[in-house]
Amino acid sequence: xxxxxxxxxxxxxxxxxxxxRALLGLLDEAFARVEATGTPAGRFQLGRGxxxxxxxxxxxxxxxxxxxxxxxxxAAPAECTLAILSGSTLPGAIxxxxxxxxxxxxxxxxxxxxxxxxxxxxYDIDRxxxxxxxxxxxxxxxxxxxxxxxxxxxxxxxxxxxxNWLLAATPATLVHAGVVAHHGRxxxxxxxxxxxxxxxxxxxxxxxxxxxxxxxxVVDEAEGMWMAxxxxxxxxxxxxxxxxxxxLFREADARPCGDKQLVRYSDVAPGQLVRHVxxxxxxxxxxxxxxxxxxxxxxxxxxxxxxxPPTAFLLRGAEQETLRKAAALVxxxxxxxxxxxxxxxxxxxxxxxxxxxxxx
Amino acid sequence: xxxTLVANDRIAAEEFAGEVVLIDIEKGIYFSLQGAAVxxxxxxxxxxxxxxxxxxxxxxGGDRGALATAIDDLCRHDLVCQTSAPADDAxxxxxxxxxxxxxxxxxxxxxxxxxxxxxxxxxxxxxGWPLRPANFPDVS
Numbered sequence: 089x090x091x092x093x094x095x096x097x098x099x100x101x102x103x104x105x106x107x108x109r110a111l112l113g114l115l116d117e118a119f120a121r122v123e124a125t126g127t128p129a130g131r132f133q134l135g136r137g138x139x140x141x142x143x144x145x146x147x148x149x150x151x152x153x154x155x156x157x158x159x160x161x162x163a164a165p166a167e168c169t170l171a172i173l174s175g176s177t178l179p180g181a182i183x184x185x186x187x188x189x190x191x192x193x194x195x196x197x198x199x200x201x202x203x204x205x206x207x208x209x210x211y212d213i214d215r216x217x218x219x220x221x222x223x224x225x226x227x228x229x230x231x232x233x234x235x236x237x238x239x240x241x242x243x244x245x246x247x248x249x250x251x252n253w254l255l256a257a258t259p260a261t262l263v264h265a266g267v268v269a270h271h272g273r274x275x276x277x278x279x280x281x282x283x284x285x286x287x288x289x290x291x292x293x294x295x296x297x298x299x300x301x302x303x304x305x306v307v308d309e310a311e312g313m314w315m316a317x318x319x320x321x322x323x324x325x326x327x328x329x330x331x332x333x334x335x336l337f338r339e340a341d342a343r344p345c346g347d348k349q350l351v352r353y354s355d356v357a358p359g360q361l362v363r364h365v366x367x368x369x370x371x372x373x374x375x376x377x378x379x380x381x382x383x384x385x386x387x388x389x390x391x392x393x394x395x396x397p398p399t400a401f402l403l404r405g406a407e408q409e410t411l412r413k414a415a416a417l418v419x420x421x422x423x424x425x426x427x428x429x430x431x432x433x434x435x436x437x438x439x440x441x442x443x444x445x446x447x448x
Numbered sequence: 449x450x451x452t453l454v455a456n457d458r459i460a461a462e463e464f465a466g467e468v469v470l471i472d473i474e475k476g477i478y479f480s481l482q483g484a485a486v487x488x489x490x491x492x493x494x495x496x497x498x499x500x501x502x503x504x505x506x507x508x509g510g511d512r513g514a515l516a517t518a519i520d521d522l523c524r525h526d527l528v529c530q531t532s533a534p535a536d537d538a539x540x541x542x543x544x545x546x547x548x549x550x551x552x553x554x555x556x557x558x559x560x561x562x563x564x565x566x567x568x569x570x571x572x573x574x575x576g577w578p579l580r581p582a583n584f585p586d587v588s
Contacts, residue, residue, distance in 0.1 A: 193458060193474070280559065389467035389480065393556070397478035400460060400471050401559050407460035407473050415462040415469075 104191040108202040111209045114184070115220050118229050121181060122171040129172065132156040133363060134251060135260040135306040135317045137167035139228075144181070145174045148235035152246045155322035155352060160363060168226035168254050170247060175233040183218050183231040186211035199405055208253040208405045215239060221253035228254055240346045244322045245304055249403055251319070256406040260308035260317075261413040264399040267305050267316045267365065268436075269298035270443045274316045274365035276307070276417075277426065278395045279373035284428045286323055287332050288373060288439070291432035293353065294334035297440060298362040304402075307367065307417060314367040314421055321361055324348040332432055367421050369447035370395070376427035381435040383442050384425050391423035422447070453523065454495040454531040461489070470527055476560035479527065483549035484510055485518050492528045494536040510548040518551035525555060 122142050129141040129149035138159035143149030149172050175182035186198050194201050198211045206223030217232035228250040232238060252262040265278040266289040279285045289302035300318040307316050323337065324345050330338045340356045342349035353361040372386055372394040396414040400407040424447075428435045442448075455461070460471040468481040468489050481489050484505065491501050498519050506512040522528045 196474070388465045389469065389482075392462065392464050392467075392469050393478065393480060396462065396469055397471050397556070397559055400473065401476060404473055407471055411460045411462045411469065411471060415464050418464070 100191065103189050104202070107188045107191065107200055108205055108207050110188070111200060111207060111220060112205075112222065114218070114231075115222055115225075115227060115229050118173045118231050119169075119171050119227060122173050126171070126173075129153055130156075131159040133159050133318065134168065135255060135258070135308055136310075136315075136364070139167065139251070139254075140169045141172065142169065143172035143174075145172070145176055145235060148172065148174055148176065148238070151235075152230075152238065152242065155244055155320050155350070156246060157318050157321050157361070157363070168228060170228040170230065170250065173229065173231040174235045176235045182233050183216060185216070186213060194405075197404065201405055206257050208256075210249065210405065212239075219247070219250050221250045223254060223257040226254065240344075244324055244345050244350050245320050248304055248319075249405065251306075252403040252406055252410070255306065256409045258308070259310065259413075260306050261406075261410050262304050262319070262399065262403055263307050263395060263410075263414060263417075264304060264402050265395060266302035267300035267318075267362075267367075268292045268439060268443070269300060269316075269362040269365040270440055272366070273368035273443050273447060274300065274362075275439065275443060275447065276305075276316060276367050276370045276395075276421075277302075277373050278370065278391070278398070280398055282375075283373045284375050284432075284435075285373045286325060287329070287432050288426070288428065288435055290323060290325065290334050290337050291436045292439065293357050293360050294336045295433065295436045295440065296360070297436065298360050298365070299353065300362050300365060307413070309416065309420065312420075314417055315364055316367050317364050318361055321352045321354050322350055323353065324350050334432070367417070368443070370418065370421050370423045371426040372423070373426050373428065376429060378427065379429050381429040381438040382425075382427045383438065384427070386423040386425040388418050388423055390425075392418045451497060452495045452531050452533065452535045453492050453498050453519070453528045454533065455489065455492045456526055456529045459527055463489075472526065475526075476557070477525070478556050478559065479525065480552070480554045480556070482552040482554070484515060485522075485551035485553050487544075487548065488515065488518055488522065488551065489527075492522070495531050495533040497535040497537075500535070500537070505548065508548070511550070514551055515548075518553055521553040525553070527553075 122144050126142050126144040129143040131138050131140050200209045209220040211218050215237045220229040265276050266285050268275045277285050286302040289299050300316045302323045305316050306319050325333050336356050337351050340351045342351045396411045400410045462469050468486050470479040
């Protein structure tokens with residue numbers, strides 16, 4: 089996006105469309121660079137399909153995709169392509185800064201959304217990276233000035249915003265929730281940070297149950313059945329919470345991730361990261377303060393409030409689609425409140441029995 | 449009360465089982481509308497004169513005072529906003545069986561920290577990027 093393509097008028101639809109064209113040009117430019125000089129960095133699961141990743145910096149790509157789940161070698165073609173481009177290795181490959189005219193309130197967030205085209209772009213001014221997704225061509229771009237400045241959260245859940253934008257035009261969406269899987273049934277566990285979601289998922293894995301992840305999973309519906317799909321092979325926990333973290337995780341070889349520790353499920357419980365599972369129930373996770381765990385019915389509206397807004401706030405740029413899909417999920421799958429007792433192992437025993445009884 | 453109001457198009461909303469869930473992504477606040485507030489939200493899907501809406505709802509048994517307070521709440525939270533578009537006069541109203549339930553406009557700010565920890569709102573609103581407000585802390 090060289091300065092000569094930057095439009096100067098403000099507030100008009102034409103100026104907004106010109107910004108979209110400039111960003112598509114940036115996407116084309118980055119893809120041309122990576123396709124010419126980069127190398128394949130893998131093919132990773134994204135919902136029912138896969139995402140091919142190409143990168144100009146193999147080491148950075150390996151670090152950024154470490155917690156992604158490799159596609160399972162099926163015959164399904166890659167459904168989208170993500171390019172990782174860095175200024176660390178290629179002379180002159182520093183991404184241009186945000187310099188779009190202010191034609192939308194979302195530009196205050198450095199977020200450009202063109203819903204008609206399905207193009208979304210975000211620029212992080214502090215770490216100098218672009219996240220861009222073009223639904224029409226199924227291309228995503230992560231272009232950073234210096235891979236040494238990649239934010240720590242990108243290592244645990246890389247490209248989450250780009251993936252959600254690419255999925256916005258499909259029946260799928262990311263949701264801010266975990267999944268406990270058992271007996272071929274998945275229970276989607278929603279709740280804000282501190283609600284016990286990750287602790288419950290870790291305790292479930294320690295007890296031999298499966299999971300599709302503890303924080304972000306892909307969900308979609310096909311032929312009347314909602315499915316959860318694993319996206320990230322990682323869980324984070326605070327060292328100070330070690331009393332509630334199962335030994336399986338706290339004794340694992342963890343990596344620092346901000347204030348938290350990061351462990352891959354595949355390193356501590358191979359085979360328990362479930363790629364896909366039908367969703368049998370939705371639960372809102374809360375810490376009750378009571379000694380034992382209870383599971384009770386929950387009004388659908390309360391479930392939507394537990395699932396929709398946290399996801400929309402975390403993954404900005406496709407709020408209406410996210411909320412609409414979350415509502416469709418809540419309309420189709422029964423909702424419950426999981427009021428966690430004092431002992432995570434007791435909570436999981438209760439959850440296991442409940443799932444075996446058919447989530448009733 | 450403003451002359452004409454319409455639902456704010458930057459608010460994500462989903463009507464669901466007698467409730468409307470709304471998200472104001474800029475403020476980091478989400479909302480639940482219940483009772484007659486849902487009917488008000490539907491009414492302001494197109495530009496309406498709030499006085500006309502109040503008259504109609506009151507004629508169908510709605511509590512005028514409570515409805516006026518709910519409209520004020522919708523305005524205060526920017527869920528509806530003033531518009532210069534002409535008001536749609538073709539208002540119809542069918543009171544629910546048993547009459548309108550008390551309007552509820554509930555705001556939830558418990559997720560605002562997700563916005564606060566992700567500093568993307570630090571630009572000068574008038575100038576846009578690349579200008580930050582002078583008092584914005586250095587987060588790099």
